[in-house]
Amino acid sequence: MAIKLYSYWRSTAAYRVRLALNLKGLEFETISVSLAPGKSEHRQDDYRSRNPQMLVPFLEDGEFGVGQSQAILEYLEETYPEPALLPSSAEQRAAVRSFSSSICCDIHPLNNLRVLLYLQGELDVTDEQRDTWYAHWIYEGFRAAEITATACDGPFVFGESASFADACLIPQMYNARRFKVPLDDFPRLVAIEKHCNARPEFQDALPENQPDCV
Numbered sequence: 556m557a558i559k560l561y562s563y564w565r566s567t568a569a570y571r572v573r574l575a576l577n578l579k580g581l582e583f584e585t586i587s588v589s590l591a592p593g594k595s596e597h598r599q600d601d602y603r604s605r606n607p608q609m610l611v612p613f614l615e616d617g618e619f620g621v622g623q624s625q626a627i628l629e630y631l632e633e634t635y636p637e638p639a640l641l642p643s644s645a646e647q648r649a650a651v652r653s654f655s656s657s658i659c660c661d662i663h664p665l666n667n668l669r670v671l672l673y674l675q676g677e678l679d680v681t682d683e684q685r686d687t688w689y690a691h692w693i694y695e696g697f698r699a700a701e702i703t704a705t706a707c708d709g710p711f712v713f714g715e716s717a718s719f720a721d722a723c724l725i726p727q728m729y730n731a732r733r734f735k736v737p738l739d740d741f742p743r744l745v746a747i748e749k750h751c752n753a754r755p756e757f758q759d760a761l762p763e764n765q766p767d768c769v
């Protein structure tokens with residue numbers, strides 16, 4: 556199989572890429588890189604030589620390899636354009652990328668594993684304080700996402716077809732639920748999540764449906 560995805564079942568960023576691959580109908584092989592404490596395979600030389608950033612996901616397509624989920628999504632869109640996950644107009648594409656970046660750049664990095672480990676290990680915060688931090692950044696980001704998504708019609712964030720925005724939102728919703736962040740203030744996001752998760756491309760990408768899920 557030409558496409559390989561270096562991934563961890565619980566990785567939010569890898570989940571985005573799985574969604575894009577599934578939505579485009581692309582077959583791929585999952586190569587597990589465990590982030591589990593005590594394993595930390597992403598920090599070992601073998602993986603580091605492939606991806607010096609020591610983060611998952613990393614995508615290989617034949618001889619070509621690239622990390623960073625947003626770069627991977629853009630690569631897939633340019634290389635396998637159908638079905639499109641970006642709209643046809645420059646304005647709409649910018650809107651989709653803006654929404655996606657608000658999740659990938661303004662929510663997720665603050666709640667990433669290494670940040671949480673730093674909070675607990677170096678700054679000695681309690682589990683409760685860690686969870687408050689986690690929920691805070693999701694809540695802040697989702698407030699804006701809810702307003703943007705409510706301004707659009709259709710079952711997906713930006714209308715009648717799935718886009719990068721849905722591939723970025725749904726994993727973050729999964730995380731919010733995992734950390735028991737209340738979602739009552741985000742009815743539009745919850746409705747989009749319900750619609751998406753009823754579809755096989757989204758079901759197949761769920762963390763619990765990954766081969767390395769423990």
Ligand SMILES: N[C@@H](CCC(=O)N[C@@H](CS)C(=O)NCC(=O)O)C(=O)O
Nearest residue numbers: 566567568610611623624667668669
């Ligand atoms: N900006 C990166 C973020 C990648 C990332 O943070 N991956 C997480 C899993 S979701 C990871 O590998 N964490 C390992 C760590 O924090 O040490 C992307 O979008 O791909």
